[in-house]
Amino acid sequence: MADTSKVEEPGRRDFLYIATGAFGALGVGVGAWPLIDQMNPDASVKALASIEVDISSVGEGESITVNWRGKPVFVRHRTAAEIKLSVETPLEDLVDPEEDAARAEKPEWLVMVGVCTHLGCIPLGEAGKYNGWFCPCHNSTYDTAGRIRSGPAPKNLEIPKYTFISDTVIKIG
């Protein structure tokens, strides 16, 4: 080694040292990624991503629950009174303000993921102070458009991506 008491300019050895370290870190990252990403949803899970639901048998004031991606989806045929109640609710009364029109493509059909946005329990239908949904786990209350009104849940019930294939069939996902 040369005289170490003087401050040395970075040399070939420093470059090699840093380059080796950087490549080592990159290598560890590349090696670790498959070990982490294997935990994400696999192809067979993703393949079940969309379902078609026949709603012809659901009368006014009735609901059905269908299983989509392992979660319940509520399909509710709302009554005129329910729609009116929701439309007339002022936005400033809402925790997570959203127009009724933004919640339902066709006002009489409300399609929502039936999972409480608090900690994932399934709310009970036609229950609670707002005649919508009530989660028994921690008392979150949703209105007739599935919007959060009271309790610890932070958000409205999620609206999944869905399209009307015909008047009586909905494709969810």
Add this chain to the structure above:
Amino acid sequence: MSGHSTYVPKSNAGKWLEERLPIISLMHGAAVSMPNPRNLNYWWVFGGIAMFMLIVQIVTGIVLAMHYTPHADMAFSSVEHIMRDVNWGWLLRYTHANGASMFFVAVYIHILRGMYYGSYKAPREVLWLLGMLIYLLMMATGFMGYVLPWGQMSFWGATVITNFFEVVPFIGDDIRTLLWGGFAVDNPTLNRFFSLHYLLPFVILGVVILHIWALHVPGSNNPLGIEPKTKQDTMRFHPYFTMKDLYAIVLFAIVLFYFVFFNPNFMGHPDNYIRANSLVTPPHIVPEWYYLPFYAIVRAIPDKALGVAGMFGAILIMFVVPWLDTSKVRSAKFRPAYRIFFWVFLFNGLLLGYLGQVSTTDDFLGIHGVTNLLISRIGTIYYFGFFVVILPVLGLIEKTKPLPNSISEAVLGVEGAKAEAEEMAANESKA
């Protein structure tokens, strides 16, 4: 583990091994010749009991895994298969399920003993940190184990707990999906929980070894909270403490097996004998009893993110206790004010445990107008207040009682200690 060993190999084989791997002298130093304070009371047996329970859990767990099927369609029936068909399967499963609870009982007493006698104070901070890490790992292991039978409580408990992670800013949703391996708790979740539930106990065992190592460097604390000064203040680990610990383990095992044989589902929940159903939430979700105080805290805080932060914070704050407590005196025996706050803390923990399993909107113990929610909030405030206000402030203002000169003096009196010291010196010179 730190030079206490008096082991000298006598046989040629012993000498041969000692030169190559001094494992026998290491074990000898840790469990035979290790000097322990002579005044340890029965609250000091719970470390050994916890170690025993860990071994019980590992042994019963390994054999249960030989009969269990970690698949969403088969897990529930495979547990019933263990209960009905497998030779002694009922015994193994009930011992494992109740053993988990009794492991937590031992560990909670062990932690509270450390808090009462100030065992976390210098030079035992690392010992405390490793203990807390064990506790955290136990919580994760216990939770994942509870999911495996794939009953309604398994499924919905898993759903609630994994949803906690959604509050992490920006990546919460991705973390949750990563934990689930799907869009909800399902077969991939069960599979990975089984894998991790098998792995973590061995991680715990590794940290337990570090915990014991960190114990044997400064040695055990004791009820007086003063360090042993002379040989007179200590006794050999074996036979005195090995026998005492074994006796306590036998007593503790009687309690464990009372539950196993006579009341095996006392600490379980009947809903877990209903197969998991992703479309029906049970009307009342409660976690295992050992998480209830923390569950009460999450429910006491009205905001979702803050509630989850409060719950994790309640556990993580325990890690910094050695630095929050400013008192120079370790043992509550000499801290009259701390002693009161400690017992209130203990009672408050039990109260939060009770509140964690009742409806928040109901009246507290039937008292009209006082909801469980209100009491939970008061309990939560005291829980955090104990750590961030009482511990730091009390250490500065409390008038403590005078400490004894030595352990022997406190045990035998000044005259008695002197007489014993002379006797010991005489015996030594004779030898």
